[in-house]
Amino acid sequence: MEYSRIQLDDLPDEILLIIFEKLNKLSVLYSLAGVNKxxxxxxxxxxxxxxLNLLRCLSDHSxxxxxxxxxxxxxxxLLPEIHHKIKWLNLEPISIKRILLSTTYPALYGLGLYCNNIEDAMSLFTSDTTFNHTVKNQISSLVINIRENINSNSSQCFYTNLFSLIFTTFLNLQYFNFAQSSLxxxxxxxxxxxxxxxxxSLLELNVRVQDFTDCLHLLDGRFSQLRTFRVDVYRIFSASSRTNNKVKLPDLKSFSLHCDMRTHAYDELIMPLLRRMLNLETLDLHLNLDFNTGFIDGNHLKENIVNPMLRLNKFTFNICLFNYLPHEIDLPSNDEFQNTxxxxxxxxxxxxxxYFHESHYSYFHFYTxxxxxxxxxxxxxxxxxGLFDYVHTISLHDERPFESDFFLRIALSFPSMTSLTVINQQPQKNDNQYLSIIKYPHLKVLNLIEANDDYVEQFLVDNKCDLPNYVCLYAKIESLTTVTHNFTRDATRINCSKVNYTSFDDVSSFSKDFRKYFLHVDIDM
Known part of the structure; x- marks a missing residue:
């Protein structure tokens, strides 16, 4: 039997395009440009x-x-041949001048600037030769990503100065993302x-700020045409009210506010800001709120946010409310709360x-x-x-015990989970040996420091859980000693040999059985 030999040139254009779309586009351009017509x-x-992404991102994200x-x-x-087709360039500091000077870019409107540290980013805007006059006027969209992992006052000062320099460099900027990095x-x-x-000229701004005051500064009218504002605030506290800005924002159409830190200033700061945005069409809120009196439910959202904003057509939120109320106050049931x-x-x-009766607070969580x-x-x-495909980090916390079937539900609901923290001091009541082995195929970090020994056993016994290799495990050595029967138990040996146990103690003082049991150990002291 003879086999036909099909070459790349024998395939129709549609098939070639499908194949090339699956590959690195820059490599396709580099390898095949000039091969034939x-x-x-x-x-x-x-x-x-x-x-074009004219840079490399290594495995350590540098x-x-x-x-x-x-x-x-x-x-x-290559760039001179296709210069009139290029609309966006992703560049890094070392080669940026060479690339921008190699040809003209008449269609270029966007830049992505990726830097390892703040000094490299600053150098791009303090040099007169990085961007010529044409590029400065052409760029309407800009993304800045700085990888630097240094938290210092000087770094933060540079970061703020850089923000100002950008607006003196690109005078026609319409879209600016200054918050792309995950740091x-x-x-x-x-x-x-x-x-x-x-x-x-600025129409859309995406940024991270330290305090709510910084958010208010950016909404004081300096960006007169701003239509979309997405802000991640580190902290919202009462001292932020020193900026007394009550100017209405009639042109703002889309607003997103994200704050992970818990705040008491919902009524004092957040609601007054929202009342300035009467013409919003889309609103997104991610908040963790502390309340000593009253609580927020669906009726509050309708009366104070949805109804006053007559043009609002999309309202997404994720709100966690920690409510410290006296025991005699009647709170709604879960069904009553949902109906609002x-x-x-x-x-x-x-x-x-x-309701957390031992800690004397209630916890409301509601989201779109x-x-x-x-x-x-x-x-x-x-x-x-529910199914949460995009969630990677989760934490479990309760005053009631987590049984094995609960962990199975969690594994099925969060198939992409990479980090799991368990906070629960209550022992399990049911053995649940009939359940199938629970798998966490993508798990990288498992924190059991504040977990009862039953949950350490839940994850280490091989007929209950199948852990992937090199999961970073945080657990008390006392719990591990108990669950593994002083590092001799066969049922926990397989999972313990897989994990990378992170110890806060000097492991040299541990027994030989421990060192044979846990093959991968890190010391974090």
């Missing part, structure tokens, strides 16, 4: 030329320039003084209400579905279930 037409199409030989060919040949310490902080920057969310812009809303955040905290036995 037909391939040249395909790789010169907008799919491969309109947006940024590097392209290899010298590849960079040389792009600058001397939460990179935040703007203007301190007591109001910043001097101003822009009459009926008819809020036809959104599906999930709510969960828990589908859930879009990457973390889900304080999950209790009242967890309503």
């Amino acid at each position: 037909r391939l040249n037409v395909i790789v010169h199409s907008p799919n491969f030329t309109s947006r 940024i590097r320039s392209l290899p010298k030989r590849r960079l040389e060919r792009f600058c001397s040949q 939460h310490h990179q935040r703007l902080s203007f301190g007591l003084s109001s910043p001097t920057l101003i822009s009459s 969310f009926n008819n809020i812009l036809d959104h599906q809303i999930i709510s969960c209400l828990d 579905f589908p859930y879009t955040l990457k973390s889900y905290d304080n999950i209790t036995n009242n967890f309503p279930g």
Whole structure:
């Protein structure tokens, strides 16, 4: 039997395009441009030329320039050939000047600048030769990503100065993302003084700030055309009210406020800000609130947010309310609480209400579905279930015991989970040996420091749980000693040999059985 030999050139254009779309687009352009006329037409199409990533991101997320030989060919040949088709460039500091000077870019409107540290980013805007006059006027969209993992006052000062320099460099900026990095310490902080920057062209801003005051500074009218504002605030506290800004924001159409730290200032600061935004069309709130009196439910959202905002057509939220109320106050049941969310812009809303009698507080959690955040905290036995494909980090906390079937529900609801923390001191009541082995295929971090020994056993016994290799395990050595029967128990040996146990003690004092039992140990002292 003879086999036909099909070459790349024998495939129709549609099939080639499907194949090339699955590959690194920059590599496709580099490898196939100039091979023949037909391939040249395909790789010169907008799919491969309109947006170029002219940099490398290594496995540790550090940024590097392209290899010298590849960079040389792009600058001397490929970029001049396709210069009129390029609309967006992702660049890094070392090669940016060479790339921008290699040709003209008449269609270029967007830049993504990726830097390893704040000094590299600052150098781009303190040098007169990085961006020529044409590029400065062309750029309307900008993304800044700084990898630096240093939390210092000087770094924060540079970060704030950089923010101001950008607006003096790109005078026609319309879209600006200054919050793309996941490193939460990179935040703007203007301190007591109001910043001097101003822009009459900016339409959309995405940024992280230190205090709520910084958010108010950015909404004081300096961005007169601002339509969309997304802000992640580190802390919202009463001292932030020193900025007395009550100017209405009639042009703002979309607003997103995200704050992980718990705040008491909902009525004092957050609601007054929302009342300035009467013409909002989309609103997104992610808040953790402390209340000593009263509580927030669906009726509050309708009366104070949805009804006053007549143009609002999309309202998403994830709100956690910690309510410290006297025992004699009557609180609603879970069903009563859920019913208050009926008819809020036809959104599906999930709510969960828990009472922590030992700690004397109630916990209200309500959010619009589908859930879009990457973390889900304080999950209790009242967890309503559902599928959360994009959540990676979760924490479990309750005063009632978590049984094995609960952990099975969690594993099924969070298939992409990489980090799990269990906070529960109550022992399990049921053995549940009939359940199948629970698997966490993507788990990387398991924190059992504040967990009863039963939950340490839940994860280490091999007929209850199958852990992947090299999971970073945090647990008390006393719990491990008990659960593993002083490091001799066969039922926990397999999972213990897989994990990377992180100890806060000097493991040299541990027994030989421990060192044979846990094959991978890190010391965090």
